[in-house]
Amino acid sequence: MPQEFAPGSPFALLSPAETAAWYAYMKVHLRLEYELNRQLRADSGLSLADYHVLVALTSAPGGRLRVTDLAIRIGWERSRLSHHLKRMRERGLVVTGVSPEDRRATDVVLSEAGWAALRRAAPDHVEFVRKAFLDALGSGEKAQLADLLERVYDALVEHGSLPRPDDHP
Amino acid sequence: MPQEFAPGSPFALLSPAETAAWYAYMKVHLRLEYELNRQLRADSGLSLADYHVLVALTSAPGGRLRVTDLAIRIGWERSRLSHHLKRMRERGLVVTGVSPEDRRATDVVLSEAGWAALRRAAPDHVEFVRKAFLDALGSGEKAQLADLLERVYDALVEHGSLPRPDDHP
Numbered sequence: 001m002p003q004e005f006a007p008g009s010p011f012a013l014l015s016p017a018e019t020a021a022w023y024a025y026m027k028v029h030l031r032l033e034y035e036l037n038r039q040l041r042a043d044s045g046l047s048l049a050d051y052h053v054l055v056a057l058t059s060a061p062g063g064r065l066r067v068t069d070l071a072i073r074i075g076w077e078r079s080r081l082s083h084h085l086k087r088m089r090e091r092g093l094v095v096t097g098v099s100p101e102d103r104r105a106t107d108v109v110l111s112e113a114g115w116a117a118l119r120r121a122a123p124d125h126v127e128f129v130r131k132a133f134l135d136a137l138g139s140g141e142k143a144q145l146a147d148l149l150e151r152v153y154d155a156l157v158e159h160g161s162l163p164r165p166d167d168h169p
Numbered sequence: 170m171p172q173e174f175a176p177g178s179p180f181a182l183l184s185p186a187e188t189a190a191w192y193a194y195m196k197v198h199l200r201l202e203y204e205l206n207r208q209l210r211a212d213s214g215l216s217l218a219d220y221h222v223l224v225a226l227t228s229a230p231g232g233r234l235r236v237t238d239l240a241i242r243i244g245w246e247r248s249r250l251s252h253h254l255k256r257m258r259e260r261g262l263v264v265t266g267v268s269p270e271d272r273r274a275t276d277v278v279l280s281e282a283g284w285a286a287l288r289r290a291a292p293d294h295v296e297f298v299r300k301a302f303l304d305a306l307g308s309g310e311k312a313q314l315a316d317l318l319e320r321v322y323d324a325l326v327e328h329g330s331l332p333r334p335d336d337h338p
Binding site for chain 2 (some may be wrong): 017018020058076122125135143157160
C-alpha cells in the first residue's frame with residue numbers, strides 16, 4: 001500500500017485499518033472483474049455480464065425470473081439489463097415473455113442453449129476461480145472470508161438502495 | 170445460501186467451503202458496484218468509472234500516468250479506457266497529451282477541476298463506504314479481511330493476465 005495518499009484521495013480520509021481493508025478489497029474487485037471477463041470470453045465466448053445473468057437464472061425455479069427481480073439480484077440498472085437481455089435473446093441464450101402471474105411484467109427464462117452454454121463454461125471458469133482466488137486460502141480462511149463478507153453484504157443491504165433479494169448465486 | 174445449485178451453476182462444482190466464500194464475494198461484488206455508482210452519481214455527479222480513474226491518478230506523481238499503466242491499474246480494456254477518457258476530457262476532469270518520456274505514448278493527467286471534483290466527492294463517498302462496508306467489521310476483522318484479500322490479490326496477479334502494477338489505490 002502507498003505510504004501516503006494525496007489529499008482528495010478517499011484513502012486520505014480513512015484510518016490505516018480502514019484503508020488496508022478498503023484498498024485490498026478494491027484491488028481485488030477491479031482486477032477480478034477484468035480477469036473473470038477475459039477468462040470467460042477466451043474459454044467460452046461468454047462475457048462476465050452474460051455469465052452473471054445465466055448464473056442468476058439457474059438459481060430460480062425453472063430458470064425463470066421477473067426481469068425486475070433479476071436486475072435486483074445482479075445489481076444492474078433495469079435499462080442496462082433490458083439492453084443486455086435483448087442481445088442474449090438474439091443469441092438464443094434466454095427467452096423473454098409476458099409473466100404468467102402478472103401480464104404487465106416481463107419474465108426472462110434460461111433457454112436450453114443457455115443451460116448448455118453455462119454447462120460448457122462452468123468447468124474452466126471454476127478452475128480459474130480456484131487458481132486465482134479460492135486456492136489462496138485454507139478452508140478455515142475461506143470460512144473466515146465468507147463470514148466477513150456476509151456481514152459486509154448485510155450492511156450493504158441495510159444502507160444501500162436495493163431491496164434484499166431472495167437467496168441467489 | 171441456497172441449499173442446492175442447479176447442474177450447470179458453477180456453484181454446483183464447488184465444495185461447500187468454496188461455495189460459501191465465492192458466493193459471499195460475488196454478492197458483495199455485484200451489489201457494491203451498483204451502490205457505489207448510485208451514491209457517487211447522486212452525491213457528486215461522478216460515476217464509479219470516473220471515480221476509479223480519478224483515484225488511480227491521485228496515486229501517481231503529479232497526478233500523471235501513462236494511459237497504458239492506468240488501464241492496468243484499474244483493470245480496464247485499453248479501448249474502454251480511451252473512450253471513457255475522451256468523455257472525462259470533455260468535462261475537464263483530465264488532460265491527455267503526448268508523454269514527455271516517450272513520444273509514441275499518451276499520458277493522462279488529473280486537472281485542477283479533476284482534483285476539485287474528487288475533493289468534493291470524497292467525504293460523502295467515504296461516509297457511505299464506512300456505513301455500507303467498513304463499519305460492519307471490528308478493527309481486528311478489517312485487518313483479517315485485508316490480509317485474506319491481499320493474498321487473493323497475489324493469486325489473481327500470479328494466475329491472471331495483467332502485470333502487477335505499482336502500488337495504487
